[in-house]
Structure formats: C-alpha cells, structure tokens
Amino acid sequence: MKIGYFGDPGAYSNIAATHMAQGEFVPLDSVRSVFNSLQSGDIGLGVVPIENSIEGAVNQTYDFLFKMDAYIIKEYYLRINHCLIGFPDASLKEIKYVHSHPQALAQCSDYLYSHGMKPVSEYDTAGSVKIIKEQETKNHAAIASEIAAKLNQMEILERDIENNKYNYTRFFLLSREPSKLELPSKTSLVFSTENKPGSLFKILKIFDQYKINMTKIESRPVQYNPFTYLFFIDIENNENSEIAIKEIEGITSPFKVLGNYKIASITKN
Missing domain, CATH: 3.40.190.10 (Periplasmic binding protein-like II)
Known part of the structure; x- marks a missing residue:
C-alpha cells in the first residue's frame, strides 16, 4: 500500500503518516498532489494536515475535502517540536x-x-x-x-523553539472509500445553508435535539458564489447520529459526509 503525504522525508506529515498507516510512504509536493494522487489511484491512502492548535485551519485541505472524492478514515494529533x-x-x-x-x-x-x-x-x-x-x-x-x-x-x-509548548497539528488519513459509522467515533460534514435568519441555528438545534456534541465548526467561502459560505463541522457520534445527519442533508445544499473515524486522543508530553 502506497501512502502519500505532503512534504519531504522528515516532514511532520511524514511523521504523522508513520503513526497512522503502514506501507510505502510517498513524499508529494503539495496538499493538492496528495488529493490528486489519491483520486488517480497512484496512492492508496493520503495524509494531510487539517489544523494547528496555534495557527488554526489549513484552508487548502478543507477546500479539497469539499471538492475531491476523498474520505477521512482516521485522525491523529502530533505534538510539534520545532x-x-x-x-x-x-x-x-x-x-x-x-x-x-x-x-x-x-x-x-x-x-x-x-x-x-x-x-x-x-x-x-x-x-x-x-x-x-x-x-x-x-x-x-x-x-x-x-x-x-x-x-x-x-x-x-x-530545540523546542516554538512559541507555545502545547503545539499540536491534527492530521487526517484519507481513502477513496468511506468507513462505516461505529461508536465511539466522529463524523465530519460540510454543507451550506440559505442566507436567511436562523438557517444555521436550525442545524445546531438538530444536534441539540439528538444530544450530539459538536467539537468543531469552520467556515469557508463558496468559491462559485461570492459571500456565501460552507460550514465544516465535526461531531461526536451517538446512536442518533444517522438520523440527525439525514435531517441535515434534507435542509442543506450542497451537503457532503467527509468521513467517519475513531476519536483520537491528544498525548501531552
């Protein structure tokens, strides 16, 4: 199995990849290349950064998750020692x-x-x-x-020249095929709502109704429709998740399930 990652050997994505999968690790020159290589079948799995605990989201990864046929099957938090x-x-x-x-x-x-x-x-x-x-x-x-x-x-x-010693980067392991929803786990979603009062509140109300914990929300502009936004959301699944996700799909457009995956822990060292 070939596992592609962004960067040269020794990059943090390379280190994360060794914790997330086993196989032949393939360095690639950009996040875009990881997604393209996965879609073309040149690699079987891909590793990309999604967010840093200090600097925030990796926007390019979010954009390609929406546009490309790739599914999150694992997450990993890597302590960054610069x-x-x-x-x-x-x-x-x-x-x-x-x-x-x-x-x-x-x-x-x-x-x-x-x-x-x-x-x-x-x-x-x-x-x-x-x-x-x-x-x-x-x-x-x-x-x-x-x-x-x-x-x-x-x-x-x-060593250890970073501003903050609690410096972590979260990585996703990507596949061309989604994994099944099992508990305990997370699901990542992306959708857009109507530009009307209360549109996003309706989504949040569904999570509340089904006692689902939302752990992350990130907004990105819709590139083909100026000043409208996509919402990327991570939730902790429970026995009501599939029902809630179906309800959200029915009142949003576009809508996409980005993946289901086990909840990773943050190891502090």
Missing part, C-alpha cells in the same frame, strides 16, 4: 535567515524576533533543510523536525 537546524560547524550567532513553511515560521515567531533572524518562507519544513544545505551558507538555518536534521546530516542548533 528545531533550529544549520550546518554542523555553524554557531547560533551567525544565523541571519531562517527558512521554513509559513506556519512553522509563525509558530516560532517569538524566537526569531528575539534573535533578530529574518524568516524566509518555503513550501515545506523538511524541504527547507534541504534548501539551506544546497545553498552552503552558514548564516542560513531552517525550522523543521529532528528527523529532518538527521536525514540531511545537518546540526540541531536549538
């Missing part, structure tokens, strides 16, 4: 520029500011380590995982 990575003979005082994915740079903004280091955006955390290695410039460093440093034979100049 490292400042440079050349083995570089000193911390030399570092002027730090490369990484924009979210990682934002998550380490306090450290960068306090050390007078200039952030440089790249497509991926692990990929940024490869970039500075190829540049062969000692005053450039990268923010990535410990594994990315080892894979590229680079040095960890400082």
Whole structure:
C-alpha cells in the first residue's frame, strides 16, 4: 500500500503518516498532489494536515475535502517540536535567515524576533533543510523536525523553539472509500445553508435535539458564489447520529459526509 503525504522525508506529515498507516510512504509536493494522487489511484491512502492548535485551519485541505472524492478514515494529533537546524560547524550567532513553511515560521515567531533572524518562507519544513544545505551558507538555518536534521546530516542548533509548548497539528488519513459509522467515533460534514435568519441555528438545534456534541465548526467561502459560505463541522457520534445527519442533508445544499473515524486522543508530553 502506497501512502502519500505532503512534504519531504522528515516532514511532520511524514511523521504523522508513520503513526497512522503502514506501507510505502510517498513524499508529494503539495496538499493538492496528495488529493490528486489519491483520486488517480497512484496512492492508496493520503495524509494531510487539517489544523494547528496555534495557527488554526489549513484552508487548502478543507477546500479539497469539499471538492475531491476523498474520505477521512482516521485522525491523529502530533505534538510539534520545532528545531533550529544549520550546518554542523555553524554557531547560533551567525544565523541571519531562517527558512521554513509559513506556519512553522509563525509558530516560532517569538524566537526569531528575539534573535533578530529574518524568516524566509518555503513550501515545506523538511524541504527547507534541504534548501539551506544546497545553498552552503552558514548564516542560513531552517525550522523543521529532528528527523529532518538527521536525514540531511545537518546540526540541531536549538530545540523546542516554538512559541507555545502545547503545539499540536491534527492530521487526517484519507481513502477513496468511506468507513462505516461505529461508536465511539466522529463524523465530519460540510454543507451550506440559505442566507436567511436562523438557517444555521436550525442545524445546531438538530444536534441539540439528538444530544450530539459538536467539537468543531469552520467556515469557508463558496468559491462559485461570492459571500456565501460552507460550514465544516465535526461531531461526536451517538446512536442518533444517522438520523440527525439525514435531517441535515434534507435542509442543506450542497451537503457532503467527509468521513467517519475513531476519536483520537491528544498525548501531552
């Protein structure tokens, strides 16, 4: 089984993938590529980030979940430990520029500011380590995982440089086929409501009526209809979930079940 993930080997998506599935791990250059490769059958499963506990939603993932034929079958929370990575003979005082994915740079903004280091955006955390290695410039460093440093034979100049030590990223494991609803579990939905007073309240009232806990709500603009919105919702399932979901489907359009999956725990370390 081929499992595609966004980023280079050693990326946080790669680390999450090893906790979520077994098989041949395939690095891909974007979230879009993960969805496209899954839809084409080039990979059997895909791993994508969906949200970070500090920086919030990964909007591109939400957009592709709505547009593409992919289903969530598992979730995983990965504790993010950011490292400042440079050349083995570089000193911390030399570092002027730090490369990484924009979210990682934002998550380490306090450290960068306090050390007078200039952030440089790249497509991926692990990929940024490869970039500075190829540049062969000692005053450039990268923010990535410990594994990315080892894979590229680079040095960890400082560990745990993130602003907040409770820094987690939630990942989804995707398949072309949905899994069955079993308890205990979550279901992720996306829908749009009429632009009328009380439209969203009607949905929330259904959850209340059937004693269903909503754990997440995220809105995204409908790209083909300006200033209308899609609502992405996660719920904790109970014996009434299927009835509630059918009722919501009947009063919303568009509507899509994004997947059913076991509830993952957050391990604090």
